[in-house]
Amino acid sequence: MTARLVLVGCGHMGHAMLTGWINAGRIAANEIVVVEPNDDLRDRAATLGCAVASDADGLPADISPEIVVIAVKPQVIREVLADYARFGDGAATFVSIAAGSSVATFEGLLGEDTPVIRCMPNIPAAIGKGMMVVFANDRVSEKARDFVAGLLSASGEVASIGDEKLMDAVTAVSGSGPGYVFHFIEALTAAARTAGLPAETAARLAVQTVYGAAVMAAESGEEPGALRQQVTSYKGTTAAALDVLMGEERLTRLLTEAVEAARKRSIELGS
Numbered sequence: 661m662t663a664r665l666v667l668v669g670c671g672h673m674g675h676a677m678l679t680g681w682i683n684a685g686r687i688a689a690n691e692i693v694v695v696e697p698n699d700d701l702r703d704r705a706a707t708l709g710c711a712v713a714s715d716a717d718g719l720p721a722d723i724s725p726e727i728v729v730i731a732v733k734p735q736v737i738r739e740v741l742a743d744y745a746r747f748g749d750g751a752a753t754f755v756s757i758a759a760g761s762s763v764a765t766f767e768g769l770l771g772e773d774t775p776v777i778r779c780m781p782n783i784p785a786a787i788g789k790g791m792m793v794v795f796a797n798d799r800v801s802e803k804a805r806d807f808v809a810g811l812l813s814a815s816g817e818v819a820s821i822g823d824e825k826l827m828d829a830v831t832a833v834s835g836s837g838p839g840y841v842f843h844f845i846e847a848l849t850a851a852a853r854t855a856g857l858p859a860e861t862a863a864r865l866a867v868q869t870v871y872g873a874a875v876m877a878a879e880s881g882e883e884p885g886a887l888r889q890q891v892t893s894y895k896g897t898t899a900a901a902l903d904v905l906m907g908e909e910r911l912t913r914l915l916t917e918a919v920e921a922a923r924k925r926s927i928e929l930g931s
């Protein structure tokens with residue numbers, strides 16, 4: 661077995677991405693070593709056919725991976741990276757999905773010649789419907805960039821940005837965004853219950869409505885505003901509800917405030 665890729669951290673996002681890579685055939689499971697201290701999560705990765713270790717000391721001594729993916733919480737990045745310094749300074753390309761953690765943090769801890777790709781995925785990556793946004797330093801080779809782009813595209817759409825500062829905004833919109841949408845579904849379900857619908861019906865209507873509308877927004881080729889107008893009959897029911905949501909730009913202002921809170925937190929996590 662040649663260990664082409666080391667995945668450090670196999671929790672929610674690490675596992676979501678790992679299954680996407682393997683299921684899409686972008687890399688063979690036996691070319692991956694997963695480092696994960698949690699026994700259950702490590703076993704889950706082993707079930708996929710990956711080699712596993714509970715910490716960096718458990719990695720085979722002679723491996724020389726092309727890619728090291730860091731998928732641990734931002735709060736532990738510094739201590740975790742110290743264990744992977746031997747792959748720094750150009751030996752491997754590091755891919756980080758940690759919110760906030762800058763490329764400079766990686767270069768500082770692993771050596772300034774370390775190729776680093778910062779990526780902000782989101783949790784629908786677990787079903788191949790993610791949004792992944794990447795920023796790379798200029799040490800990343802074309803070969804590594806292509807390999808990583810191929811891996812990420814197994815989990816959904818991939819976009820790149822040239823200004824790393826925008827990663828905090830990206831994190832606040834698409835990284836955390838599924839959380840907002842899940843909460844919207846919860847809120848619509850609660851409203852449906854208040855309107856008298858039984859629990860099961862309320863939940864079903866809320867999910868299918870968000871799903872159908874999202875697919876239509878993604879695939880119809882029409883602007884969301886135009887689609888909204890198609891639903892909104894003059895003096896009809898949708899207009900009555902949208903008066904509540906759009907009056908004084910209530911929902912836009914609320915979301916702007918929420919996104920700004922997430923953006924600020926992303927900056928804090930990186931400092």
Ligand SMILES: NC(=O)C1=CN([C@@H]2O[C@H](COP(=O)(O)OP(=O)(O)OC[C@H]3O[C@@H](n4cnc5c(N)ncnc54)[C@H](O)[C@@H]3O)[C@@H](O)[C@H]2O)C=CC1
Pocket residue numbers: 668669670671672673674695696697698701715731732733734736740757758759780781782783835836
């Ligand atoms: N969950 C999400 O929707 C998203 C998460 N992210 C980022 O992904 C990263 C991971 O987040 P989650 O998967 O949600 O967290 P998680 O807590 O589910 O996964 C982190 C994993 O790292 C493991 N871990 C801790 N110390 C370790 C070490 N020394 N070596 C190897 N593994 C270690 C933990 O046991 C855990 O399983 C974070 O940096 C987060 O900012 C980014 C975008 C979306």
Ligand SMILES: O=C(O)[C@@H]1CCC=N1
Pocket residue numbers: 759831835836
């Ligand atoms: O909540 C968080 O910090 C992570 C980053 C984006 C989504 N989840």
